[in-house]
Amino acid sequence: MNAKLEILSPLISAAELRELLRERPPVLLDVRWRLGGPDGAGEYAKGHLPGAAYIDLENDLSGPVTPDSGRHPLPxxxxxxxxxxxxxxxxxxxVVVYDxxxxMSAARAWWLLRWGGMSAARVLDGGLTSWKxxxxxxxxxxxxxxxxxxxxxPGSMPTVSADEAADLARTGVLLDARAAERYRGETEPVDAVAGHIPRARSAPTTENNTPEGGFRAPDELRRRFAALGVEPxxxxGVYCGSGVTAAHEVLALATAGIAASLYPGSWSEWIRDPARPVETGEG
Known part of the structure; x- marks a missing residue:
């Protein structure tokens, strides 16, 4: 059952952060990273929030890839x-994390911090753009x-395995956070197999954001997820290609007051086993 979240809001606005820095400065973590670049460390070197330390998603927020894992295993x-x-x-x-x-990448750091027991971790809504x-x-x-x-x-945020994700798709709601065309199997620019986990529902992370890059209001997000069948x-559960942007979906759900499990291995782990079924089309 999806208990309503009663923990600290997962987001902080730029204005709220400015006030917090004057009163009780948080630890700032710069988690800039994008699939295919540009290099986050290079962007950090060009300019970052004062006092922010850089955290590398590939090396610091992911573990080693194995023959059975997805592309970004948990560290x-x-x-x-x-x-x-x-x-x-x-x-x-x-702790305030931003990108x-x-x-998209800050949510990975937020999820890991919350997973590790740090309830006072938040994402700067709108990231560096909103700060500027x-x-x-x-x-x-x-x-x-x-x-x-x-x-x-570890353990303060729920996760599911591949088998549990398959069960969840049948008994609850499993959201696929990738672009809709990847979900349908029309294109697959990263992984070896196109398609989605059977019975999963397409819920692209990009629809969690406003055109300006911040998160939509909680009421808007609740309506969005309700239309996808998310009910109390x-x-x-949520998955994506490698478990990174799925954390963004979990963050959006948390903003709406809904708890969700992450499938960390996601699609790139699912397809490691050829016995696991693959579905294409609208689902």
Whole structure:
């Protein structure tokens, strides 16, 4: 059952962040990354929020790829803990993560922080663009924070395996967060097999955002997901190509007050086993 979320809002506006920086500065994490580039570290070097540390999605927020895994496996909890401590994250830290891609990569960091037990983690709504729009300053100075002491304890965000995702598609709602044409199997620019998990429903992450790149209002998101069959009585799961943008869908659902499970391996893991069925078309 989809219990309504009572935890800290997953989003923070640029104006709210500016005030927070004056009162109780959070740890800022720059998580810029896009499939196919540009290089996030290079963009960070050109300018970032003052005090923000750069976190690399491929190396810091993903584990090693194996013959059975998807393209972005979850990182080892100890490795994630080391990365976050190096960035200055403490057990009692407020953390704000941002990108310049509508929250697509920042959501991965947010999900991992929440998964690791850090409920005071939020995404800057609208990312770097929204910060600049209110006159927020950027810098090329690289911070050297005092090492943190955060302890990552996995399990605070629900996940499902491939088999559980297949069951969820039959008994609840399984959302496919990729572009609709990839869901239908009309094109597949990244993975070896086109199509989707049988009975999954197409729910592209791009529809979570406004044209300006921020998240839609909670009421709009609730209406969107209700139209996809998301109801209080139905368990919900989400997958994408590799588990990255699916976290954006989980974030959008959380913004609407709906808890959802992530299938971390997603489509790129699903197709590793040729015995798993593949569906094409509208579903």
């Amino acid at each position: 080892d909890a100890t490795d994630l803990e080391t990365t976050l401590r190096h960035a200055g994250v403490r057990t009692d830290s407020d 310049d891609w509508g929250g 729009a209110i006159g927020g300053q950027v810098t090329t100075d690289v911070p050297d924070p005092e090492p943190g002491d955060v302890v990552i304890v 009585s139905n368990p919900v």
